[in-house]
Amino acid sequence: MTTAPRTLTAPLDERGFALVLHGGAGGRVEELSLEATADYDAGLAAAHRAGEEVLAAGGAALDAVCATVAALEDDPLFNAGRGAALTASGRAELDASVMAGDGAAGAVAASRCARNPVQAARAVMERTDHVLLVAPAAKLVRSWGLETVDPEHFVTEARLAQLRRVLAARQEAPRHGTVGAVAIDAEGRIAAATSTGGMVGQADGRVGDTPIIGAGTFARDGVIGVSCTGEGEAFLRGAVAHDVTARIAYAGQEPLAAIEATIAAELTARGASGGLIAAGPTGVVVAHNSPAMFAAYREGERLVTLT
Secondary structure, eight states: OOOOOEEEEEEEOOOEEEEEEEEEEEEEEHHHHTTTOOHHHHHHHEEEEEEEHHHHHOOOOHHHHHHHHHHHSTTTTSSTTTTTTOOSSSSOOOEEEETTTSSSSEEEEEEEBSSSSHHHHHHOOOOOOOOOEEEOHHHHHTTTTEEEEEEGGOOOOOHHHHHHHHHTSSSSOOOOOOEEEEOOOOOOOOOEEEEOOOOOTTOOOOSSSSBBBBEEEEEETTTTEEEEEEHHHHHHTHHHHHHHHHHHHOOOOOHHOOOOOIIIIIIITTTTTEEEEEEEETTEEEEEEESSSEEEETTEEEEEEEE
């Protein structure tokens, strides 16, 4: 379901940095119904705090977005890491990517053993000659100094129950759950990171936009960083994250205008829904044409959480 596009903006922190995160876009009820007492606001705030502490200490944007996304992966309320959506066979197949504004990037798809897929994606970027690895083996993940877990670690009772409802056609399969973060640090460096379990009941081996650089994630210093969430196939076909960046870098559009134009052309016009977050020299943007979007960003002294 698509609605009239909604955008929210905020300037850079007075300390010269900014961080924005998302916890998925879609219908509010489809996620909150998993656990009626879940405190999504607290989860978003905790993840934002994890990244903001990095930036406030003078840390790099890349470190901040990885800390933020790892916190969301560890929170079973969100569709990433533990608590991720399950495939039709009941497996968790996790995708993640990171990109720094200098062009460095890394990603993993169908990961089943790295506790924090975003950290595995960063390891691909920093410790291999590759950009994307599919189903990295536990031995390789451990060689990067990262924690591995049994695949059952990611499976929760709430997600199993959700899968049963979807497979029995009692519930439409949610298509929007993903987490991500974008930051610009005090040195002007930009980074973006995105992580997901994909769609409920998807075919084993399906890969969406999240680990595809330029589709679900993109960053360029001096321009913008973008992390997307929504109907992954539409973001793939429209190369949405890169399209936003190109409109700014090559067409000279302002960030908000570029984001609104991309959503209109690549999502709304195609009957697809979702959203994105962005950060750059002018501040942060949260934009979506879905009914709702989970997000958090700072506006002056106030932390804004959207649930």
